[in-house]
Amino acid sequence: QKEVEQNSGPLSVPEGAIASLNCTYSDRGSQSFFWYRQYSGKSPELIMFIYSNGDKEDGRFTAQLNKASQYVSLLIRDSQPSDSATYLCAAYMIKAAGNKLTFGGGTRVLVKP
Amino acid sequence: DTEVTQTPKHLVMGMTNKKSLKCEQHMGHRAMYWYKQKAKKPPELMFVYSYEKLSINESVPSRFSPECPNSSLLNLHLHALQPEDSALYLCASSQDSDREHYGYTFGSGTRLTVV
Numbered sequence: 001q002k003e004v005e006q007n008s009g010p011l012s013v014p015e016g017a018i019a020s021l022n023c024t025y026s027d028r029g030s031q032s033f034f035w036y037r038q039y040s041g042k043s044p045e046l047i048m049f050i051y052s053n054g055d056k057e058d059g060r061f062t063a064q065l066n067k068a069s070q071y072v073s074l075l076i077r078d079s080q081p082s083d084s085a086t087y088l089c090a091a092y093m094i095k096a097a098g099n100k101l102t103f104g105g106g107t108r109v110l111v112k113p
Numbered sequence: 114d115t116e117v118t119q120t121p122k123h124l125v126m127g128m129t130n131k132k133s134l135k136c137e138q139h140m141g142h143r144a145m146y147w148y149k150q151k152a153k154k155p156p157e158l159m160f161v162y163s164y165e166k167l168s169i170n171e172s173v174p175s176r177f178s179p180e181c182p183n184s185s186l187l188n189l190h191l192h193a194l195q196p197e198d199s200a201l202y203l204c205a206s207s208q209d210s211d212r213e214h215y216g217y218t219f220g221s222g223t224r225l226t227v228v
Binding site: 036043045049088097098100101103104105106 | 146154155156157168169201203215217218219221222
Protein backbone atom coordinates (compact mmCIF):
# COMPACT_ATOMS: atom_id res chain seq x y z
CA GLN A 1 0.00 0.00 0.00
CA LYS A 2 1.34 3.39 -0.99
CA GLU A 3 1.81 5.86 1.85
CA VAL A 4 -0.12 8.62 0.05
CA GLU A 5 -2.60 7.78 -2.70
CA GLN A 6 -4.38 9.91 -5.25
CA ASN A 7 -6.46 9.22 -8.33
CA SER A 8 -4.19 10.00 -11.27
CA GLY A 9 -7.00 11.46 -13.40
CA PRO A 10 -7.28 13.30 -15.62
CA LEU A 11 -10.10 15.11 -13.86
CA SER A 12 -11.91 17.11 -16.52
CA VAL A 13 -13.85 20.12 -15.22
CA PRO A 14 -15.80 22.81 -17.12
CA GLU A 15 -14.66 26.37 -16.57
CA GLY A 16 -16.46 27.89 -13.58
CA ALA A 17 -17.26 24.53 -11.98
CA ILE A 18 -15.87 23.01 -8.78
CA ALA A 19 -12.96 20.59 -9.02
CA SER A 20 -12.83 18.04 -6.20
CA LEU A 21 -9.55 16.19 -5.53
CA ASN A 22 -9.10 13.39 -3.03
CA CYS A 23 -6.14 11.91 -1.19
CA THR A 24 -5.76 9.12 1.35
CA TYR A 25 -2.80 8.30 3.55
CA SER A 26 -1.76 5.17 5.40
CA ASP A 27 0.34 6.45 8.32
CA ARG A 28 -1.87 7.58 11.21
CA GLY A 29 1.16 9.37 12.64
CA SER A 30 1.09 11.87 9.77
CA GLN A 31 0.82 15.31 11.29
CA SER A 32 0.23 17.78 8.52
CA PHE A 33 -0.84 17.75 4.91
CA PHE A 34 -0.07 19.85 1.90
CA TRP A 35 -1.44 20.47 -1.55
CA TYR A 36 1.03 21.47 -4.26
CA ARG A 37 0.26 22.52 -7.81
CA GLN A 38 2.73 21.57 -10.53
CA TYR A 39 2.60 22.79 -14.10
CA SER A 40 4.26 20.61 -16.72
CA GLY A 41 8.04 21.01 -16.60
CA LYS A 42 7.88 23.29 -13.56
CA SER A 43 8.53 22.74 -9.86
CA PRO A 44 5.78 22.18 -7.27
CA GLU A 45 4.16 25.28 -5.81
CA LEU A 46 2.53 25.16 -2.37
CA ILE A 47 -1.19 25.99 -2.47
CA MET A 48 -2.41 25.06 0.99
CA PHE A 49 -1.53 23.20 4.15
CA ILE A 50 -3.80 21.79 6.84
CA TYR A 51 -3.14 20.01 10.12
CA SER A 52 -6.43 20.18 12.02
CA ASN A 53 -9.59 18.25 11.28
CA GLY A 54 -12.14 20.25 9.35
CA ASP A 55 -12.03 22.77 6.55
CA LYS A 56 -9.55 25.48 5.70
CA GLU A 57 -10.34 28.06 3.04
CA ASP A 58 -7.98 30.30 1.09
CA GLY A 59 -9.51 32.19 -1.80
CA ARG A 60 -10.94 29.72 -4.31
CA PHE A 61 -9.30 26.77 -2.55
CA THR A 62 -10.68 24.75 0.36
CA ALA A 63 -8.74 21.91 2.00
CA GLN A 64 -10.55 19.34 4.13
CA LEU A 65 -8.98 16.92 6.58
CA ASN A 66 -10.53 13.91 8.28
CA LYS A 67 -7.90 12.16 10.38
CA ALA A 68 -10.26 9.37 11.49
CA SER A 69 -10.80 8.39 7.85
CA GLN A 70 -7.20 9.29 6.87
CA TYR A 71 -8.57 11.45 4.10
CA VAL A 72 -7.60 14.84 2.70
CA SER A 73 -9.35 16.71 -0.07
CA LEU A 74 -8.98 19.90 -2.09
CA LEU A 75 -11.83 21.84 -3.65
CA ILE A 76 -11.16 24.39 -6.36
CA ARG A 77 -14.14 26.71 -6.85
CA ASP A 78 -14.79 28.69 -10.04
CA SER A 79 -12.18 26.63 -11.88
CA GLN A 80 -10.16 28.51 -14.50
CA PRO A 81 -8.15 27.17 -17.46
CA SER A 82 -5.04 28.37 -15.59
CA ASP A 83 -5.86 25.80 -12.88
CA SER A 84 -5.04 23.02 -15.35
CA ALA A 85 -2.07 21.30 -13.73
CA THR A 86 -1.10 18.27 -11.65
CA TYR A 87 -2.06 18.57 -7.98
CA LEU A 88 0.17 16.75 -5.53
CA CYS A 89 -1.00 15.75 -2.07
CA ALA A 90 1.77 15.38 0.51
CA ALA A 91 1.85 14.12 4.08
CA TYR A 92 4.43 15.02 6.68
CA MET A 93 5.34 11.82 8.43
CA ILE A 94 7.15 11.29 11.69
CA LYS A 95 9.58 8.40 11.24
CA ALA A 96 12.24 6.94 13.51
CA ALA A 97 14.73 7.34 10.67
CA GLY A 98 13.77 10.98 10.23
CA ASN A 99 10.77 13.13 9.48
CA LYS A 100 9.90 13.65 5.86
CA LEU A 101 7.35 14.90 3.38
CA THR A 102 5.95 12.13 1.20
CA PHE A 103 4.03 12.83 -2.00
CA GLY A 104 1.13 11.06 -3.62
CA GLY A 105 1.23 10.30 -7.34
CA GLY A 106 -0.67 13.46 -8.25
CA THR A 107 -4.01 14.15 -9.93
CA ARG A 108 -4.01 15.82 -13.33
CA VAL A 109 -6.74 18.44 -13.66
CA LEU A 110 -7.97 19.77 -17.00
CA VAL A 111 -10.24 22.82 -16.96
CA LYS A 112 -12.03 23.22 -20.27
CA PRO A 113 -13.20 26.67 -21.43
CA ASP B 114 10.36 34.43 -8.38
CA THR B 115 11.22 31.41 -6.25
CA GLU B 116 13.25 32.06 -3.11
CA VAL B 117 15.20 28.85 -3.63
CA THR B 118 17.64 29.23 -6.52
CA GLN B 119 18.96 26.23 -8.42
CA THR B 120 21.72 26.19 -11.02
CA PRO B 121 22.06 25.16 -13.73
CA LYS B 122 18.50 24.97 -15.06
CA HIS B 123 19.51 22.39 -17.66
CA LEU B 124 22.45 20.00 -17.73
CA VAL B 125 23.53 17.40 -20.25
CA MET B 126 26.36 15.15 -19.15
CA GLY B 127 28.08 12.00 -20.31
CA MET B 128 28.30 8.89 -18.20
CA THR B 129 31.97 9.55 -17.41
CA ASN B 130 31.54 13.20 -16.47
CA LYS B 131 31.61 14.81 -13.05
CA LYS B 132 29.21 17.69 -12.48
CA SER B 133 27.55 19.48 -9.59
CA LEU B 134 24.08 20.87 -9.00
CA LYS B 135 23.81 23.91 -6.77
CA CYS B 136 21.02 25.22 -4.56
CA GLU B 137 20.86 28.40 -2.51
CA GLN B 138 18.25 29.89 -0.18
CA HIS B 139 18.28 33.08 1.87
CA MET B 140 15.11 32.56 3.90
CA GLY B 141 16.96 31.49 7.05
CA HIS B 142 15.68 27.96 6.66
CA ARG B 143 17.66 25.32 8.54
CA ALA B 144 16.58 22.25 6.58
CA MET B 145 17.32 21.56 2.92
CA TYR B 146 16.34 18.68 0.67
CA TRP B 147 17.11 17.02 -2.63
CA TYR B 148 14.28 15.36 -4.53
CA LYS B 149 14.34 13.51 -7.85
CA GLN B 150 11.33 13.59 -10.15
CA LYS B 151 10.83 11.44 -13.24
CA ALA B 152 8.26 12.35 -15.87
CA LYS B 153 4.64 11.87 -14.73
CA LYS B 154 5.82 10.71 -11.29
CA PRO B 155 5.81 12.47 -7.92
CA PRO B 156 9.00 13.87 -6.38
CA GLU B 157 11.02 11.24 -4.52
CA LEU B 158 13.12 12.23 -1.53
CA MET B 159 16.86 11.64 -1.86
CA PHE B 160 18.57 13.51 0.99
CA VAL B 161 17.69 15.67 3.98
CA TYR B 162 20.06 18.10 5.64
CA SER B 163 19.06 19.53 9.00
CA TYR B 164 21.24 22.21 10.57
CA GLU B 165 23.92 21.40 7.97
CA LYS B 166 24.08 17.73 8.92
CA LEU B 167 22.86 14.88 6.75
CA SER B 168 19.85 13.42 8.54
CA ILE B 169 18.26 11.24 5.86
CA ASN B 170 19.78 9.34 2.94
CA GLU B 171 17.05 7.40 1.14
CA SER B 172 19.41 4.63 0.01
CA VAL B 173 20.62 6.74 -2.88
CA PRO B 174 23.47 5.27 -5.01
CA SER B 175 26.91 6.60 -4.18
CA ARG B 176 27.22 8.19 -7.62
CA PHE B 177 25.12 10.97 -6.02
CA SER B 178 27.02 12.79 -3.29
CA PRO B 179 25.39 15.64 -1.36
CA GLU B 180 27.22 18.45 0.37
CA CYS B 181 26.01 21.26 2.61
CA PRO B 182 28.81 23.88 2.92
CA ASN B 183 26.67 26.19 5.07
CA SER B 184 23.06 26.75 6.07
CA SER B 185 22.25 28.57 2.80
CA LEU B 186 23.90 26.26 0.29
CA LEU B 187 23.31 22.70 -0.83
CA ASN B 188 25.20 20.90 -3.57
CA LEU B 189 24.69 17.58 -5.29
CA HIS B 190 27.82 16.12 -6.85
CA LEU B 191 27.28 13.74 -9.75
CA HIS B 192 29.73 11.15 -11.02
CA ALA B 193 29.41 8.18 -13.37
CA LEU B 194 25.68 8.57 -13.79
CA GLN B 195 23.48 6.29 -15.87
CA PRO B 196 20.92 7.30 -18.51
CA GLU B 197 18.13 6.25 -16.11
CA ASP B 198 19.30 9.03 -13.76
CA SER B 199 17.93 11.57 -16.22
CA ALA B 200 15.22 13.49 -14.35
CA LEU B 201 14.24 16.81 -12.81
CA TYR B 202 16.27 17.36 -9.64
CA LEU B 203 14.51 19.57 -7.14
CA CYS B 204 15.99 21.35 -4.16
CA ALA B 205 13.72 22.45 -1.33
CA SER B 206 14.05 24.13 2.02
CA SER B 207 11.98 24.51 5.17
CA GLN B 208 12.31 26.29 8.47
CA ASP B 209 13.11 23.16 10.40
CA SER B 210 13.01 19.47 9.55
CA ASP B 211 11.04 18.76 12.73
CA ARG B 212 8.30 21.34 12.27
CA GLU B 213 6.62 21.14 8.89
CA HIS B 214 3.37 22.95 9.32
CA TYR B 215 4.38 25.45 6.65
CA GLY B 216 5.61 23.05 3.97
CA TYR B 217 8.66 23.07 1.80
CA THR B 218 9.66 25.77 -0.69
CA PHE B 219 10.94 24.27 -3.92
CA GLY B 220 13.46 25.67 -6.35
CA SER B 221 12.75 25.67 -10.08
CA GLY B 222 14.77 22.50 -10.55
CA THR B 223 17.62 21.27 -12.75
CA ARG B 224 16.61 19.23 -15.78
CA LEU B 225 19.37 16.61 -16.06
CA THR B 226 19.97 14.48 -19.14
CA VAL B 227 22.60 11.73 -19.03
CA VAL B 228 23.83 10.59 -22.44
